[in-house]
Amino acid sequence: MGRTLDTRARVTRLLQRAGFDAGADAVDAAARAGFDATLDRVLGVVVDGGVDATPAPRLGPLPPRNAKAREKQKGRGADRPAGSASDPARPVPGAGGTADAAGESEGAADPVRKAYRQALREQREELTVWWLDRMVAVEHPWEEKRTLLWHNHWATSIQKVKSGAAMLQQNETLRRLGGGDFRALARAMVVDPALMVWLDAGGSTAKAPNENLARELMELFVLGVGNYTETDVRQAAAVLTGWTVDRSATPWKPRFRSRRHDPAPRTVVGVKAGFTAQTLVDHLVSLPVSHAHVSARMWRALVSAEKGPDEAALGRITAAYGKQRDSTAMFRALFTDAAFSDADNVLVKQPVEYVVGSLRALGVRPSELPENVRRQVVVRTLSGLGQVPFAPESVGGWPAGAAWLTTAAAQVRIGFAEALVRQADLSDVERASAGERPELLARKLGTGDWGDATRKALAAAAQDPRKVTAIALTAPEHLVLS
Numbered sequence: 222m223g224r225t226l227d228t229r230a231r232v233t234r235l236l237q238r239a240g241f242d243a244g245a246d247a248v249d250a251a252a253r254a255g256f257d258a259t260l261d262r263v264l265g266v267v268v269d270g271g272v273d274a275t276p277a278p279r280l281g282p283l284p285p286r287n288a289k290a291r292e293k294q295k296g297r298g299a300d301r302p303a304g305s306a307s308d309p310a311r312p313v314p315g316a317g318g319t320a321d322a323a324g325e326s327e328g329a330a331d332p333v334r335k336a337y338r339q340a341l342r343e344q345r346e347e348l349t350v351w352w353l354d355r356m357v358a359v360e361h362p363w364e365e366k367r368t369l370l371w372h373n374h375w376a377t378s379i380q381k382v383k384s385g386a387a388m389l390q391q392n393e394t395l396r397r398l399g400g401g402d403f404r405a406l407a408r409a410m411v412v413d414p415a416l417m418v419w420l421d422a423g424g425s426t427a428k429a430p431n432e433n434l435a436r437e438l439m440e441l442f443v444l445g446v447g448n449y450t451e452t453d454v455r456q457a458a459a460v461l462t463g464w465t466v467d468r469s470a471t472p473w474k475p476r477f478r479s480r481r482h483d484p485a486p487r488t489v490v491g492v493k494a495g496f497t498a499q500t501l502v503d504h505l506v507s508l509p510v511s512h513a514h515v516s517a518r519m520w521r522a523l524v525s526a527e528k529g530p531d532e533a534a535l536g537r538i539t540a541a542y543g544k545q546r547d548s549t550a551m552f553r554a555l556f557t558d559a560a561f562s563d564a565d566n567v568l569v570k571q572p573v574e575y576v577v578g579s580l581r582a583l584g585v586r587p588s589e590l591p592e593n594v595r596r597q598v599v600v601r602t603l604s605g606l607g608q609v610p611f612a613p614e615s616v617g618g619w620p621a622g623a624a625w626l627t628t629a630a631a632q633v634r635i636g637f638a639e640a641l642v643r644q645a646d647l648s649d650v651e652r653a654s655a656g657e658r659p660e661l662l663a664r665k666l667g668t669g670d671w672g673d674a675t676r677k678a679l680a681a682a683a684q685d686p687r688k689v690t691a692i693a694l695t696a697p698e699h700l701v702l703s
Contacts, residue, residue, distance in 0.1 A: 223565035230703070231256050231562050233667060237702045238523050238568070239263045239556070240362035241578040243667030260556055263363050264549055271359035275588075277393065278351050280344055280386040282471045286337045344385030345611065346600060352392065352610050353599055354588040356577045364396060367552070369573060369610070370522050371395040374515075375410050375442060376613040377419045386472035387415040388611045403515060403546040407443060407502045414466045414473035420616065423466040427483035430458040437616050439490075443505045445514035449490055456487040460496040506546055512539040516551055523555050525566040526621040534558050568702040569622050572606035572630075576637065579694055582666050583645035590644060598640045605633035626700070638694035642687040650690055655683040662693040671698055 226234060232251035236243035236259075251259040356365045372395055379388045391413050398406040410416055417423045417434065425431040435457035439449040463482025467474040486495045492504055505511055516538045520530050530538065541547070541554035560566055570578065576599065580587065587599045603609045607630070608619050653661050659679040663671055671679065675696040682689040693699060 223563050225559075226562045226564050228252055228256060230564070230669070232259050233669065234561070234703055235259060235263060235556060237578075237667065238366075240366055241356060241574055242581045244582060245664035245667070248667065260553065263361070264553060267361050269359050269361050269364075271361075272355065272364075275351065275355040275358050277389060278347050278385075280348065280389055280472075282386070283340050283344070283384065284337050285333060287331060287334045341383055341385075345379050346596070348379070348385045348389055349600060349603075349610050350587050350595060353573075353577060353580075354586055356573075357580045357586055364400070367399050368392065368396040370519065371399045371406070372610070373522070373613065373618040374518060375413075375416060376616050376618040377413075377415050377611075378613055379415075379611045382415045382418045384415070384418075384473065387418070390472040391415040392611075400549045401547070403542075403548050404503060404506045406548070407506050408499050410442070411438060411461070411498050411502050412464055412475040414475055417464065417466050417475065418473075422461060422464060425458065425462050425464070426481040427459070427462050430455075430462050430483065432458040434458075435461055438502075439505065441617060443502075443511050443514065444490070444508065445510060445517075448508075448510040448514070453489050456489045457501060459483040459485070460487055460489065460501045461498055464498060507544075509539070512542050512546070516542060516555075519551065520555060521621060523552070523568075524558065524561050525563075526568055528560075528566070530558070530560065534560060569625050570700055570702055571619060571621070571625060572603055572608035573610060574702065575606075575634070575700065576602055579637075579641060579666075579699075583641060583647075583690075585641060585645050594640070594644060598637065598644065602633060602637040605636075606630050631695070634695050634700075635691075638691040641694065642690045645690070647686050647690055650686040658683045658686070658689050659693075662690060663698075666693060666699050668693075668696070668698040669703055671696065 229248065229252045232255075233243045233248050235256065236247055236251060240263075254262070352365075356362065356369075359365055372392065375391075375395065377388070377391060379385065382388060391410075394409050394413060395406070398409055411434070414423075420433040420437055421431045422434040425434070432454050436454045439453065439457065440446055460483075463478050463480075465476050465478055465481070467476045484495065486493055489496065489501060489504065490508065494500065494504070496504070513535055516535060517529055520535075520538070524530070529535075537558065538551060538554040542551040555561065580599075585598075587595050590598060600609075606625070607614070608625075613619055649665075650658055650661060659671060659676060662679070663669065675692075675698060678692050678696070679689055682692050
């Protein structure tokens with residue numbers, strides 16, 4: 222265990238990790254209130270004006286994908302199965318889209334297909350900008366940060382799902398259920414239409430069960446590697462047969478087709494029963510290994526990506542999580558563990574955290590930027606950095622830690638910073654003297670003290686308010702969650 226943070230540093234860390242930034246005014250107030258009171262406020266249920274100001278978009282159905290689909294649209298079956306992934310055990314971006322890509326290439330001149338692809342791009346961008354805008358606008362960001370954590374846990378990509386409405390529906394499920402009983406969340410997700418399409422579950426039948434969802438449910442979402450067998454995967458896959466996606470509704474709806482279901486009793490992780498999808502989830506989330514797996518994944522996101530919890534810490538966290546699988550109690554235990562206050566447990570900001578935190582610090586709302594600037598400052602930056610909301614690179618989610626600190630990423634951040642300072646109101650930086658600007662920016666960005674190298678770079682650029690701010694936005698101290 223390294224040096225323990227003092228109260229001000231602890232609340233700064235809490236505000237950063239339970240949100241996206243830690244400006245000086247917020248830190249001052251939290252330090253006066255103390256860590257425990259600040260944690261109560263962070264985890265509490267509040268009315269948030271930022272949420273009210275950023276209502277979810279209304280995403281209608283997409284136009285038909287091609288001329289053939291247009292002709293069949295009225296009579297098309299409601300439970301058309303999704304395309305299959307190239308790797309049945311591990312979908313990747315665009316998985317299941319191989320045939321689509323070929324078809325789109327062949328039909329590039331088809332106006333129907335062109336309209337479909339354009340509408341899908343517009344939905345994807347509208348959805349992405351909306352969520353980023355909400356992350357920037359909210360006054361109490363924990364709910365959005367928690368939703369982002371669960372989005373990474375139940376990683377699902379619009380690149381294969383190809384429905385903004387289905388992805389929005391999943392996002393709302395993660396937000397609504399992400400602070401309560403993990404069983405309720407897992408029950409909803411196992412029949413979530415976007416996840417079902419992402420993992421090819423919509424066409425799984427008794428005669429041809431698809432193992433993708435069953436495998437990832439155990440490996441990534443609920444149990445963890447080594448806590449199930451291949452036989453368990455096959456048995457669970459049989460349990461999940463019969464669930465389909467009704468694509469005639471907007472957003473899509475899960476539908477159970479009993480004729481496609483295998484009702485035979487199955488033995489899954491030591492228990493034999495006539496499982497349903499819901500009772501299968503109930504069984505899996507009740508296992509102690511599930512409690513440990515979920516807690517350890519959230520530990521890596523909020524405490525340390527490099528060092529997992531020791532046995533005593535994991536015991537405390539899973540005890541708080543308890544038989545009720547209380548997610549908020551688990552998060553509270555993570556934030557109050559001694560390791561959370563260990564100065565050595567620094568986390569690298571993921572791109573969304575970096576971009577949203579920078580926008581919040583400079584008071585820039587994505588929705589208020591001109592469309593071309595918004596695309597450059599926000600959408601292209603996250604694409605270049607490799608983390609676009611609603612489009613994780615695989616079902617395993619995004620990487621963590623030093624994976625984000627590449628030379629290519631550094632160049633993207635420089636471009637982002639230069640574009641952002643052109644849009645931000647820097648009147649406070651302009652009013653400050655050149656000598657005052659480095660300290661003002663440290664407080665504004667919530668970085669604490671600058672290192673010697675950064676301080677020299679800032680001092681050299683301090684005469685130019687925009688240049689010195691851009692340098693601060695790309696400084697190493699701003700790339701980490703302290």
